[in-house]
Amino acid sequence: MTYDAVSAYTVLFGDGESPATVSVHGSAEDAWGALDVLVRGRSRRWRARQVGVDEDRVTELAERWRLADPERRYWQVAPHRLRVTVPAIAGRPQSRPA
Numbered sequence: 001m002t003y004d005a006v007s008a009y010t011v012l013f014g015d016g017e018s019p020a021t022v023s024v025h026g027s028a029e030d031a032w033g034a035l036d037v038l039v040r041g042r043s044r045r046w047r048a049r050q051v052g053v054d055e056d057r058v059t060e061l062a063e064r065w066r067l068a069d070p071e072r073r074y075w076q077v078a079p080h081r082l083r084v085t086v087p088a089i090a091g092r093p094q095s096r097p098a
Helices: 028-042 055-067
Strands: 002-014 021-025 074-086
Touching: 002 028, 021 028, 028 055, 028 074, 055 074
Parallel strands: none
Antiparallel strands: 002 021, 002 074
16 A cells, blocks of 8 residues: 545634534645635625635635624634555556456
8 A cells, every 4th residue: 555645625614603613625726615605605794705815815804703702603614634545456557358
């Protein structure tokens, strides 16, 4: 067996009223985009979404949303490096039938 690493990003989002939302994404852009959708979905003021994801802008919106009720609201985007095993057979050239 050989080992490789893949990147994954988790988004944690909660408001104390319903169960926390946890999602896993394969890229940072996808994770920040998911947080953007969650924050905008909870606010009437920020419904319109710009094209593309600006991490700083999403962070600002999420923090403004959280500060309206800091005792109950929370969010987090966390990067992870996951170690995965790759079977040795995956790297072997396939033999051709005679």
